[in-house]
Amino acid sequence: MASSLTKDAAQQGTPVNGGKTFFGHPRGLATLFMTEMWERFSFYGMRALLVLYLISGGSDAKVGSQGGGLAMTAASATAIYAVYMALVYLLAMPGGWFGDRVWGPRKTVIVGSCVVIAGHIVLAIPGQTFFVGLAMVACGSGLLKSNISTMVGHLYDGPQDPRRDGGFTVFYMSINLGSMAAPIIVGGIGQGINWHLGFATAALGMALGLIQFLIGTRNLNPQSSQVPTPLAAAERNSWLRKGLIWAVVAAVFYGIVVGTGHFTLNWALVPLAVIGICVPCFVLLRIKRDKDLSSTEQAKVSGYLWFFFAAAVFWMIFDQAGSTLSVFAEKNTAETVFGLGFPSSWMQSVNPVWVLALAPVFASAWMALARRNREPSTPVKFAMAMVLIGASYFFFLLPIAMSSDGTKVSPMWLITVYGLQTMGELCLSPVGLSVTTKLAPQKYASQMMGVWFLAVTAGDSVISLVSIAGADLSGVGVLVTEAALAVLAGVAVFMYRKKITPLMGDVH
Numbered sequence: 267m268a269s270s271l272t273k274d275a276a277q278q279g280t281p282v283n284g285g286k287t288f289f290g291h292p293r294g295l296a297t298l299f300m301t302e303m304w305e306r307f308s309f310y311g312m313r314a315l316l317v318l319y320l321i322s323g324g325s326d327a328k329v330g331s332q333g334g335g336l337a338m339t340a341a342s343a344t345a346i347y348a349v350y351m352a353l354v355y356l357l358a359m360p361g362g363w364f365g366d367r368v369w370g371p372r373k374t375v376i377v378g379s380c381v382v383i384a385g386h387i388v389l390a391i392p393g394q395t396f397f398v399g400l401a402m403v404a405c406g407s408g409l410l411k412s413n414i415s416t417m418v419g420h421l422y423d424g425p426q427d428p429r430r431d432g433g434f435t436v437f438y439m440s441i442n443l444g445s446m447a448a449p450i451i452v453g454g455i456g457q458g459i460n461w462h463l464g465f466a467t468a469a470l471g472m473a474l475g476l477i478q479f480l481i482g483t484r485n486l487n488p489q490s491s492q493v494p495t496p497l498a499a500a501e502r503n504s505w506l507r508k509g510l511i512w513a514v515v516a517a518v519f520y521g522i523v524v525g526t527g528h529f530t531l532n533w534a535l536v537p538l539a540v541i542g543i544c545v546p547c548f549v550l551l552r553i554k555r556d557k558d559l560s561s562t563e564q565a566k567v568s569g570y571l572w573f574f575f576a577a578a579v580f581w582m583i584f585d586q587a588g589s590t591l592s593v594f595a596e597k598n599t600a601e602t603v604f605g606l607g608f609p610s611s612w613m614q615s616v617n618p619v620w621v622l623a624l625a626p627v628f629a630s631a632w633m634a635l636a637r638r639n640r641e642p643s644t645p646v647k648f649a650m651a652m653v654l655i656g657a658s659y660f661f662f663l664l665p666i667a668m669s670s671d672g673t674k675v676s677p678m679w680l681i682t683v684y685g686l687q688t689m690g691e692l693c694l695s696p697v698g699l700s701v702t703t704k705l706a707p708q709k710y711a712s713q714m715m716g717v718w719f720l721a722v723t724a725g726d727s728v729i730s731l732v733s734i735a736g737a738d739l740s741g742v743g744v745l746v747t748e749a750a751l752a753v754l755a756g757v758a759v760f761m762y763r764k765k766i767t768p769l770m771g772d773v774h
Contacts, residue, residue, distance in 0.1 A: 291433045292421040297482030299440040302414055304475025305379070306444030308386060309354075309407060311452025311468040313588045314614040316350070317343045318596060319461050334461055336396070341733055342531065344589040348730035349535050350400055351585055352542040355722035357408025359549060362416070362716035364409060367497040371413035371420075372483065372490045378409025379476040386469030390462045399465075412715040419703040420487040431700050435629045438696040439622065444471075446618035453611030494711055535734055542727030546720040550574065553710060553717070563707040569769030570705045572759060573698060574721050576648050579755045580694055582725030583655050583748050584687055587617060589729075590739045591662075591680060598669040599677050616681050620688035628692045644701050645763035647693045652756025654690030658683050659749035666740060 288296040320343035322335025338346075361378065365371040385402030388395050418437050422430045448471070456464020497505075523529045553559075554567050596610040635641040642650070665679035698718060706714030729739070737744050759766070 289436055291429055291436060292485075292487075294421050294482075294485040294487060295418065295433055295436060297479060297485050298414055298418055298421075299437060300482070301375070301379075301475045301479040302437065303440040303444040304471050304478065305382065305407070305410060305414075306441045307448045307452075307471035308382060308444075308468040308475070309403070309448075310445035310614065310618075311448035311456075311471065312386065312389065312403065312465060313347075313351075314449035314453040314592075314611040315456040315461060315464050317347050317589050317592050318457060318611060320346060321593070321596075322461070340593050341736065341738075344593070344739060345535050345539075345730050345733040346531075347589045348585070348726045348733060349538045349542070350404060351588070352723045352726035352730060353401075353404040353538065354407045355411070355719040355726070356542055356545060357404055358411040358719035359408075359545070359716035361408040361410065362412035362714075365413040365416065366494050366711060368493065370491050370493045371417050372486065374413045375410050375417075375479065376476070378406045378411075378413075379472060379479065381406030381409065382472045383469050383476065386465055386472060390466035390469060392462055411719060415699055415715045416703070416711060417486060417490045420489045430704075431632070431696070432629060434700045435625060435696045438699070439625055442618035442621040442625070444618075446615045446622065449611050449614035453614065454609060457609040457611045495709070532734060535730060539727040539730040539734070542723045542730075546574075546578075546717075546724045549717060549720060553707070553714075556707075556709070558709060559707050565769045566705040567707065569766050570702070572645070572762070572766050573648055573701060574717070576652055576755050576759050577694060577698055577718070577721035578724040578728075579752050580651055580655050580690065580725070581722040582729055583659060583752060584691065585722065585726050586729065586739065587684070587687070588614065591683070594665075594669075594740060595677075595680060598665070598675060599680055600674040601677075603677055613677065613680060616684040617688055617691075620685050621692065624688060624692055643763060643767055644697055645759050645766045647697050649756040649760035649763070651690040651694035652752050652759065654686055654693065656749040656752030656756065658686035658690070659745050659752070661686060663742060663745055666742065666745070 287293060288299070317340075319335045320338045321340055323337035361374065364377075365374040368374075369377065382403055383406075385399045385404075385406055388399030388402060391399075415437075418433060419430075422433060448468070452464050452467045452471075455467050456462075520529070520533070523533055550571065554564070554571075559567070592610070592614065595613040599610065599613070601607055601610060632641055662679075662683050665675045665683075668679075669675045698721075699715075702714055702718040710717075732744070733739060739745075
């Protein structure tokens with residue numbers, strides 16, 4: 267058991283293991299850094315393969331590509347991908363709830379890691395269980411995501427700790443290390459050798475992450491093992507009863523649909539996409555109307571709404587890297603650079619490479635500007651992100667036009683698109699993670715991190731419905747609409763920044 271001195275030091279965000287630090291941050295950040303890196307390795311490795319596996323053997327696959335997939339159209343694959351991504355982030359909300367009410371963040375991360383490993387193993391087994399494996403990975407990721415970010419916040423001495431934003435930026439680097447290596451290793455094995463062997467490689471990555479977490483857990487703040495608001499026995503029974511009732515209703519309904527021969531894929535995709543839009547709205551409304559919150563907390567939640575809706579539009583475009591841009595890379599982009607060939611899944615590594623190159627530049631720039639009291643406020647950073655993500659799609663129109671006659675365009679076009687999106691990401695994502703922990707009411711500590719991920723759910727759910735409706739996501743009309751919506755959202759946040767900032771109270 268840690269000594270009282272060690273506990274106090276951890277709670278104050280100061281280094282505890284003989285004064286050791288991790289790039290000037292508490293030692294526990296190294297444990298969370300490595301755990302997140304391996305979890306992202308497993309997640310992005312599977313993501314790099316998902317759409318390509320779904321279209322493999324179908325009419326939308328590249329001529330001569332590996333068969334053995336599910337032979338779906340690009341539209342169906344994109345809809346499935348978008349719903350899956352939406353579910354991963356939607357389930358971060360109940361994942362945060364389990365961290366707050368049942369197991370505590372640390373135990374919830376362990377359980378989630380085990381479920382992710384099991385899900386990837388199911389994906390690695392050929393047969394009819396593919397979508398079961400997808401559901402398991404989504405559930406496990408949901409348990410893990412909110413709680414590991416919350417534990418990063420526990421390492422620092424409250425919202426005003428000057429190292430906090432830098433700590434989240436370092437933590438964000440772990441995501442990109444994992445997501446950079448995953449398409450190269452998992453994508454190369456899955457696309458080049460065997461799809462299911464690729465999924466098995468993703469399971470190995472998550473297993474390594476879990477082992478590392480268990481070894482380094484002593485470096486975490488003891489607060490990470492606590493359950494902030496434990497669930498009472500009566501409340502637990504109520505939740506179990508409600509869950510059982512809804513499970514029975516769903517089983518009966520879909521049993522009738524399947525039994526009468528009316529079931530199609532859209533019977534699953536459309537309800538999930540609609541839930542992905544409705545749930546974020548319901549959750550935000552419930553938190554905003556909670557009478558237990560103080561007036562200061564209420565104001566902060568009001569300010570947070572601006573960031574949430576801007577982020578939803580941002581992720582709506584950004585997450586198409588694994589669908590719209592992935593299909594374009596497979597069918598319309600040359601697979602050689604400087605005479606060297608590579609599988610199209612490797613293009614999924616471009617964004618994290620950009621992040622690793624640009625994140626130190628952005629972090630240094632923010633710190634240099636902060637020393638001069640000229641660092642842009644959070645609303646301004648969000649506005650910059652929205653304009654950049656919109657500009658990336660306006661730029662994407664050029665290679666779309668160039669390849670319309672079947673010409674294979676240079677990979678540099680997509681690399682530039684990813685570069686613009688990455689600059690927007692660095693203005694929004696680490697800042698959004700940090701501001702969420704700062705603005706979160708104490709009652710919703712872990713759950714507010716889940717709310718942040720619901721912005722991804724909302725954006726991906728919209729794209730899924732658009733794809734299900736038959737829209738061509740690589741068509742000029744859709745691309746222009748998405749790009750214009752992002753730019754307009756950025757302009758709106760910038761124009762109203764003087765109204766948003768006062769709502770944030772002491773958070774800047």
